[in-house]
Amino acid sequence: MFKKLPGDEAHHLVSTTPDTAVVFRPAVVQTPAIITVIIFVGRLLAGAVRLLWRHPIASAVVAAPGVIWTLYGWRVALAVTTLPVSPLIPWAFFDRASFNHWIGWRLLAWWRLVWVYRRHWQPVMVISGLGRHVRGRDYLPRLVGVSCTSWADVVAVKMLSGQAVKDWADRTEHLAHGFGAVSCRVTVARAGRLLLTFPRCDPLAVPLPAVSVPETPSVGPVEVGMQENGQPWRLKVHGTHVLVAGATGAGKGSVIWSAIRGLLPAVRAGLVEHWALDPKLMELSYGRAIFGDRYAASPKECADLLDEAVSVMQERAARFAGVQRNHVPTVEDPFVLVIVDEVAFLTAYQSDKGLRQRITAALATLTTQGRAVGVGVLAALQDPRKEVMNIRNLFPDKIALRLDESEQVDMVLGDGARDRGALADLISPRPEVGAGVGFVRLETSLDPIRVRAAYVSDEDIRHMARDSVGGEAA
The missing domain is CATH 3.40.50.300 (P-loop containing nucleotide triphosphate hydrolases)
Structure with missing residues (x-):
């Protein structure tokens, strides 16, 4: 007499009696605890394998101190950890420009990627309308990578198939406030790829003195x-x-x-x-x-x-x-x-x-x-x-x-x-x-x-x- 319907079909039901409400009770299946534990452990292992496959060097750097501590003690682990890093401190003090070029901005880009952009990517994309929710599944633009300069974060994005640059240009305010920036600029890197620029500071906030008069005559720029x-x-x-x-x-x-x-x-x-x-x-x-x-x-x-x-x-x-x-x-x-x-x-x-x-x-x-x-x-x-x-x-x-x-x-x-x-x-x-x-x-x-x-x-x-x-x- 009763027919079970998928959840997506419930809103199509029409009652023939005006004073009677349609009550939909989805079927509930009790899952044994052992199956839940197995699924959780399987996902945990799959995530660990995926992490090792995608970031082998970072995983090795994090795991090496623990292994050395276990085998040789904490003193050896501390020495092995601090010795390679110790030359970076005077480098950062005496040649800040080259240190930032090779290390500083890369570390900042990794931190901004993990803590700001990847962390808030899904809600910002969905709420701003750049992501799509179809049949219970989220389709999101892909976050390709983040690079940092002295004044801004540059985020590389792969658009969804069928999206246009104008779809992103119309939502720059959503993106800026969603990722905690004062503004956002959209530029095209190549077909299907965009660069989003999020300023972290304003290098033009201070007035500039007059440029020195050139020594050699030129009509060039x-x-x-x-x-x-x-x-x-x-x-x-x-x-x-x-x-x-x-x-x-x-x-x-x-x-x-x-x-x-x-x-x-x-x-x-x-x-x-x-x-x-x-x-x-x-x-x-x-x-x-x-x-x-x-x-x-x-x-x-x-x-x-x-x-x-x-x-x-x-x-x-x-x-x-x-x-x-x-x-x-x-x-x-x-x-x-x-x-x-x-x-x-x-x-x-x-x-x-x-x-x-x-x-x-x-x-x-x-x-x-x-x-x-x-x-x-x-x-x-x-x-x-x-x-x-x-x-x-x-x-x-x-x-x-x-x-x-x-x-x-x-x-x-x-x-x-x-x-x-x-x-x-x-x-x-x-x-x-x-x-x-x-x-x-x-x-x-x-x-x-x-x-x-x-x-x-x-x-x-x-x-x-x-x-x-x-x-x-x-």
């Missing part, structure tokens, strides 16, 4: 600050165009002046020219002597200077046609860097429609045709909306400093940049903490890089202007 991994941040200005976006006080001036500072030796050698447009009359005017007669402040002067830059570009293009495809800076044809402090004031907020159209057309012409003939544009703005800056996509390299809204991050760096960890809207507004901090997205890479520009003080700018005047006089 100039050092303007530091990347989050501790490497110098070198900004490419020759052969590209750069857009810097950030709210008031975000540190746009740090990026601009650091780039100018890095090119000063090339300016003195005649290989670079700085053309400055300063409609706010505040930022670039402080070092006006650096620019000479290539400085414009009023909207009409800015439009005339941009038209002159277009003329230089077109004249070079006519000479280079059929002769060369890439620009090599020379004294006859120097690299021209057009610097615009607040481009939105000229393209969107300019009341004179004629000047606004001239400036927009000139900037569009320079950003589409200028880099092949040695004319680059470095522009800064506060509001990255399309109606304010409708040619922002013509800048191959983009920098997002502190922004007011999360939507503005993708406006500057491109769709999906914020999901991959470019949290420019969460940068601290405190100048000592967040000024100059931002994210860079290069033309050759979709992954944003966190950086901080060096702070060029007023005194540094005065020295730069004084040296420029002295160099021209000499």
Whole structure:
């Protein structure tokens, strides 16, 4: 009369009498204790064999002291254990960098793997929705390994079949809080493999002093600050165009002046020219002597200077046609860097429609045709909306400093940049903490890089202007 149903089928039962509830009592089978003990011992032995197979060296290191203690006594075991480790102590004190490279970060990675990531892997994956529970079985992405640097944990993950990178990018906050980190960034290692970066500290929390002026002239990537991994941040200005976006006080001036500072030796050698447009009359005017007669402040002067830059570009293009495809800076044809402090004031907020159209057309012409003939544009703005800056996509390299809204991050760096960890809207507004901090997205890479520009003080700018005047006089 009664039919036993599997547990998954119980919710399909329908009662034909409305006032009668369906009661489901699963069958209970009493398991003899001896069978439970055998299963437990079997699983214990299987786990021990699996541990020895996967980690033979670690198992031998742990078991060796016990074996030596049993055979030769505790004194011999203590000596054998401490003698190999004793040279590591002075090594760690006197050469910390090499010790961390070979041993320190590896030990930290092993500890973080065991205590943080493997320990919390299943609940974080299931609760965040990256794992799947199908017919009573959990399917989880595989934790491949963990490596540590001085500032972050890098976790290698193999995705489940059918998952996309966006599935992980949409859950970076779940992952960060689940593993006790302040943020999480997702990058693609290869097909089906991801790298999750969990910062342990912030190496960019302290302001950076101005970078020293290079000794040799060069138009190559100039050092303007530091990347989050501790490497110098070198900004490419020759052969590209750069857009810097950030709210008031975000540190746009740090990026601009650091780039100018890095090119000063090339300016003195005649290989670079700085053309400055300063409609706010505040930022670039402080070092006006650096620019000479290539400085414009009023909207009409800015439009005339941009038209002159277009003329230089077109004249070079006519000479280079059929002769060369890439620009090599020379004294006859120097690299021209057009610097615009607040481009939105000229393209969107300019009341004179004629000047606004001239400036927009000139900037569009320079950003589409200028880099092949040695004319680059470095522009800064506060509001990255399309109606304010409708040619922002013509800048191959983009920098997002502190922004007011999360939507503005993708406006500057491109769709999906914020999901991959470019949290420019969460940068601290405190100048000592967040000024100059931002994210860079290069033309050759979709992954944003966190950086901080060096702070060029007023005194540094005065020295730069004084040296420029002295160099021209000499």
